[in-house]
Amino acid sequence: MEEFAKRVHDPYYQPQLAPTTVPGDSLSDRVWVPGPVIVGGGPSGLAVAACLKNQGVRHALILEQTNCIAPLWKMKTYDRLCLHLPKQFCQLPLMPFPKDFPTYPTKQQFLSYLEAYAKKFDLKPVFNTTVVRVEYDRGCGLWRVKTKTIEYVSRWVIVATGENAEEVVPKFEGMNEFTGPILHTSSYKSGEGFKNKKVLVVGCGNSGMEVCLDLCNYNAYPSLVVRDSLHVLPQEMFGRSTFGVSMWLLKYFPVRIVDGFLLLASRFMIGDTDKLGLSRPKLGPLELKNLGPLELKNVAGKTPVLDVGTLAKIRSGDIKVFPGIKRLACNNVEFVDGRIEKFDAIILATGYRSNVTTWLKDTNLFSEKDGFPMEPFPEGWKGESGLYAVGFTKRGLLGTSIDAVRIAEDIARQWNINMKLIY
Ligand SMILES: Cc1cc2nc3c(=O)[nH]c(=O)nc-3n(C[C@H](O)[C@H](O)[C@H](O)COP(=O)(O)OP(=O)(O)OC[C@H]3O[C@@H](n4cnc5c(N)ncnc54)[C@H](O)[C@@H]3O)c2cc1C
Numbered sequence: 001m002e003e004f005a006k007r008v009h010d011p012y013y014q015p016q017l018a019p020t021t022v023p024g025d026s027l028s029d030r031v032w033v034p035g036p037v038i039v040g041g042g043p044s045g046l047a048v049a050a051c052l053k054n055q056g057v058r059h060a061l062i063l064e065q066t067n068c069i070a071p072l073w074k075m076k077t078y079d080r081l082c083l084h085l086p087k088q089f090c091q092l093p094l095m096p097f098p099k100d101f102p103t104y105p106t107k108q109q110f111l112s113y114l115e116a117y118a119k120k121f122d123l124k125p126v127f128n129t130t131v132v133r134v135e136y137d138r139g140c141g142l143w144r145v146k147t148k149t150i151e152y153v154s155r156w157v158i159v160a161t162g163e164n165a166e167e168v169v170p171k172f173e174g175m176n177e178f179t180g181p182i183l184h185t186s187s188y189k190s191g192e193g194f195k196n197k198k199v200l201v202v203g204c205g206n207s208g209m210e211v212c213l214d215l216c217n218y219n220a221y222p223s224l225v226v227r228d229s230l231h232v233l234p235q236e237m238f239g240r241s242t243f244g245v246s247m248w249l250l251k252y253f254p255v256r257i258v259d260g261f262l263l264l265a266s267r268f269m270i271g272d273t274d275k276l277g278l279s280r281p282k283l284g285p286l287e288l289k290n291l292g293p294l295e296l297k298n299v300a301g302k303t304p305v306l307d308v309g310t311l312a313k314i315r316s317g318d319i320k321v322f323p324g325i326k327r328l329a330c331n332n333v334e335f336v337d338g339r340i341e342k343f344d345a346i347i348l349a350t351g352y353r354s355n356v357t358t359w360l361k362d363t364n365l366f367s368e369k370d371g372f373p374m375e376p377f378p379e380g381w382k383g384e385s386g387l388y389a390v391g392f393t394k395r396g397l398l399g400t401s402i403d404a405v406r407i408a409e410d411i412a413r414q415w416n417i418n419m420k421l422i423y
Contacts, residue, residue, distance in 0.1 A: 029150045035059035036156035036388075036411055037145045039134070041069045041125035043114060044391030044400045045160035047092040050121040051408030054094055057415045061152065062125035062160075063145070069125060070114050072164055073107060076186035080214050081107040084206055084306055086241045090397040092117055093405055103241070131161075135361040136385050143386065156386040156411055159360065163372070163392055164352035170202070173327035180331055182346045185211055191218025197344040198223070200333055202325065204230055204278070205303075208349030209310040212319045223320040223341070231285040231304040232278055232311060233262060234269045242306065246286060259284025270307060276314045277321035289394070303394065354392070363387055381406055386414075 035057055038045045041064030052060045068074055082104040083090050087097040090110075095117055101109050117123075133146040134157055145152040167184045175182065185207045191214045199215050201208050202225040209232075215222040233242050242262070249258040262285055266273075273280060281288060285304040313319045324336045334340045354371030365373055365383030373380030377393040381403045388407045393399025 031150055031152050033061045033152050033154040036158050037152050037154045038062045038158045038160050039131045040160035042072055042162050043397055046118055046123055047400050047404035048158055048390045048407050049123050051093050051404045053121050055408045055412035057412050063129045063131055064125040064127050065130040067127045069118055073111055077107055078188050079190045085243050093401050131359055133359055158388045158390055159356055160390045163354055165355035166353050168350045168353050170350055172325050174329045178328040180345045184348045188347055191215040191220050194220040199345045200343045201347045201349055203349035206305050209305055210308060211347055211349055213310045216313050216318050223322055225322050226278055227324040229279045229281040231280055232273050232307050233266050233304050235306040235308055237265050255286045259286050270311055
């Protein structure tokens with residue numbers, strides 16, 4: 001291993017070679033990767049791999065635990081899902097969405113775009129390969145990326161396992177006694193099986209709100225648990241996306257002024273959400289969005305939700321709003337305000353968490369507490385000794401693109417120095 005490491009740092013060693021097993025190593029399942037190892041084959045992994053290729057960095061290796069690209073979108077999202085933000089804010093670097101796609105592409109359109117993206121840049125992840133441990137070997141100055149069967153060795157590791165790697169499933173008293181199904185939104189496809197059923201949706205982020213609307217469309221009777229205060233904003237204002245309007249205003253005005261404007265316009269367009277049981281946090285929507293995940297936990301409120309029609313259904317009484325759950329029993333749910341209601345099913349729209357801390361050892365880039373970079377956006381994409389993070393900005397695919405470009409440029413600088421020394 002030591003001899004091997006010396007060769008890697010030798011400028012005359014040829015890093016343009018395809019992955020090979022480590023020469024002279026007794027372990028036949030240890031593989032040297034000349035380019036970076038990318039953990040995760042979702043949009044972030046694909047984006048950074050494409051940017052690396054574009055910069056001339058060859059032989060990046062994408063390791064993906066499932067058998068397809070973007071499994072979150074393919075397998076864990078509901079049928080009616082469309083991108084929440086307009087397509088120009090969701091496209092990956094170097095390839096815009098097709099012109100004939102609508103402003104908010106459907107899940108199927110987004111997936112076909114990703115397939116085309118992978119094809120265009122000839123990205124071929126190694127599927128069914130779960131990374132179980134990654135650690136930096138200070139002795140030889142290389143990263144050891146372990147899967148169940150193989151150890152990959154590289155100078156660079158790019159973490160692209162996403163903010164949504166694992167479902168968050170809360171524990172409620174009496175959960176085992178509840179007689180109906182309890183499922184996470186990652187298993188919810190449509191309201192088809194819930195016709196005439198009373199369904200409790202726990203969590204009021206974009207997914208929870210949209211699942212309630214979907215259930216209404218399938219003649220179910222949804223109720224929504226709203227525990228925290230939250231900002232609901234209209235998806236569009238003045239014929240443009242609220243996100244686009246905010247981005248434009250932020251070029252000229254400070255966050256507080258833009259927040260004031262967004263709240264005024266929202267009040268005018270969707271009315272007083274407090275009256276519907278959805279109280280607004282003290283901090284404005286963009287102020288909240290700018291907080292890091294740990295700071296966010298210390299304030300009341302959540303990142304803003306874009307309304308796609310759910311508020312109208314709450315106003316009309318088709319969707320009821322309840323406070324937090326106290327306990328479950330048989331088919332009853334008791335809420336913290338003392339009310340008890342019968343439900344046939346519970347859908348947990350309780351979000352996801354990062355899984356980085358379970359497999360990435362001993363680094364100062366990610367927080368042990370929540371598996372997110374310790375530095376909030378726009379920092380947090382680069383650690384020490386060739387470690388990078390893509391797609392952990394809490395800014396969706398726009399954040400992914402910004403990270404991917406930066407990482408590729410940074411690695412390309414190191415790569416090109418090596419190549420100049422060779423030729
Ligand atoms: C319902 C829903 C709607 C959304 N809508 C939008 C939207 O409209 N606009 C937007 O910008 N964002 C949206 N998002 C945010 C979403 O996170 C991003 O769109 C995008 O999927 C992030 O890509 P990613 O590659 O970072 O993460 P993911 O798509 O989660 O990909 C991570 C990949 O890493 C793999 N992986 C995890 N652990 C390992 C391991 N140990 N070894 C190997 N592979 C591993 C996973 O299998 C997965 O393929 C939405 C999210 C959800 C859940």
